[in-house]
Amino acid sequence: MAYDAQEFCLRGTPICRGIAVGRLYFFDRKEGVVPDITLSPHDVEKDVIRFREALNNSKRDIKHLQSQLESEGALEAVVILDSQLIMLEDPLLTTNIEVTIRETKKNAESVFRAAIRKYQEKFDAISDPFFRDRFKDIQDISRRVMEYLNKGARVSLHDIPPGSIVFAPDFTPSEMAETKSIAVGAIVTEVGGTTSHTGIVAIAKGIPYVANVSFELIDFSQEYVVIVDGRKGEIILNPTVKTIEKYERLKIHLQSQMKGLERLCTLSAETIDGYQVRLSANIEMSHQIDLVHRYGGHGVGLFRSEYIFFPKNVIPSEEEQYRIYKRIVDRMKGRSLVIRVFDLGGDKAVPGYSMLKEGNPFLGCRAIRFLLREKEILKTQLRAVIRAGIGAPVSVLFPMVSTMTEFLEVKKIVRDTEEEFGISPKKGIRIGCMIEVPSAAIIADHLAKECDFLSIGTNDLVQYSLAIDRGNQYMASRYDPTNPSILRLIKLITSEGDQGQIPVTLCGEIAADPRFTMLLLGLGVQELSVAPRYIPIIKHAIRNTSILEAVDLAERALCSATSQEVMDLISGAYKRNVPEDYLYNC
């Protein structure tokens, strides 16, 4: 079905907000046939050398890409490619392949392809989308190495005409990294997600990106003009002149808005009426700390420590962990750092451990439950954190607490571990409790007496309260943080935090959506922790909020019966207070 005459619209998942107008370009990389050859004895060593050269050339390409990304300021993307460089040193991809070429006398391409397939089988067995997504990095490396082994297969992004809107079934992280933001207007793919490395690179580079778009209705032989609205996840094909003009204007407004926000980095996160908010960052990798400093974050409100398993996929020893945490502490330059212990288990396979076969892994042996079962992993991590944190403002945070008993148990383990180092409980590390399960919210009064701070993880709190799997694409429209039940739980937690005189942070994704800022402050949240990139936009929202108005808005939202009423209230207030925000006022 060809839609070459009329404007029509497709929808997908918005990954990187932003607007682009351009011509459609379909990026199709043909995989090519991989030859399978038995080598003559004197060709075997030649193939080993050919393979080594392909690896070295791939490493050189990646390093070159990294310096290009660094000059563009896309630091998160540099880190992602670091993990690819480490994978290229993995014996599975280096010595093992050389040994196999020698043993089997098969050509490098076919041995390499077989190794990648083995990797794929391992990753296919993992159900967690984040961990499964890491396979994309391996595919990315594999494609690059294969292109060097099999020169005819190289497909270049440089052939894409400048300003194109690139449609591709999928896009790898390094392809996204190679993409020049001035040359490619936007990316549209059939698959992908916000936690994917490709998504993180797109956000780091500021390239509008919409994923999960069905290509079924597109006739790729047509020369479509396309508008991508990465704010809403909308793709408009064959737009009218009027529509194009509207989006061109929006694009200009957006560019000047972004420039304007940069000047906020040195200003404080303070409301119109002088209420100081702590605005911190959620980080997964140590390089992101540079962004926390650049954007003027108070500190790190959530370090998701399980990310240190990548890219090697093994649990580091105490000494290795100590070095990782110490490097992070030093990079923080005296700013506060909250290290969340490993949020693992359930469907997140732990390297070297045989996981339980569970029917409902998200309701199973996850996070604190897993660590209490595998106490040596917890104790090793705690020893490393405690040692790295001596003399620095470091706190430890426990995810997915659902009962007082389990919290008291981990608290005792922390204090016992400190005793090993001669640290008295009075001088002990600050201990935080994540509130991600409704039962924990309901007993927040008891928990508040036993911990130093509470941290609300709304990503999970919404999942467990509404009984909606946060990764279920079919239920995505029902996964709704504006549900009044969630607001009531947040209010309950902040009130109990107040009573217990301990601070309450919110570190779920809603903290990074400026439409929620006023509501969250009004509900009594004192600290917001967001991905570093979002610090300026949330600071801007805070600086346009009056705390009195925020409390009034929260009271009205708490009386609402439906999510729609809450959304109308918060969007309306946001439009009135921050009318010039073209990213979120859509």
Ligand code: PEP
């Ligand atoms: C949360 O659940 O809100 C949270 C911040 O933790 P994560 O997203 O890592 O589960």
Ligand code: MG
């Ligand atoms: Mg969580």
